[in-house]
Amino acid sequence: MVISTIIRTFALNNKASPYFLVWSKSRLRAALILFMKTRVTFYIDGFNFYYGIRRSKGSDPKWKRAYWIDMVKLCSQFLGENQELEKVIYFTATPLSAEKSSRQSAFLNANKLINGVKFEIVRGRYLEKHISCPYCHGDISRPEEKKTDVNITVRMIADCVQGKTDSVALVSADTDLMPPIEFIHQNYPNIGVKIYFPPSNYNSEVRDTLSHWRKKPILMIKSFYFFDRAHMPNSIEINGKRIVKPQEWI
16 A cells, blocks of 8 residues: 555656556565565563573683663664564563562563663563472472463564564574474574573573574674674663663673
8 A cells, every 4th residue: 555655656746657657566576575665673581591691600600791781782683684673572571589570570670670661571480389308208399480471472473473583583482482483484484583592591492493404593692792783781870770780680
């Protein structure tokens, strides 16, 4: 509709022949497709992402800087020339530990303060799961994240159905998230799909699935310089609101 309106307006103003309408419509459509930016949405599996960085820090201390990063700036560095970042959606749950929750809140609030609507947070929740110790048979309480996989699945498919993105970029190495990716690949062939493995995370099953589509996962462990460039200042102040990097991450 937009293309047709542009062509007809130009033709009427310039008294062009009817043949111009047919020829120009196809040429202009091709030109617009060539120069239009592809919208890319990043879906971050927060649990998978954070613990990947934590494992990386265990083997190389420099990765400690990756705890405190601008997620929009990080993801933007992975875009191609004809792509634009639609949004970064960070899926997580609030830790049961007060100290961990405080650090997570600082990170999320800093990203929201810097990036506004470009950064969205979708929360699941943690539940205490009780298991029996195989050695002493005592009761062990272990927190378990709930709803994140479902939230990511629903949001990715919904964005494709509603035409809110042209390309899906999933940051996770979790096989539980492959069914929605396969669904998008099969039912929305015009939607681009990329999988990013968080630092120190790798999954051969996900890799093998992608190989059938002649695709490969992108290993973020190889792009520390992107993380380093996206490192936020220790103190962020915008419109009178100030957020400080947690002392444990300095």
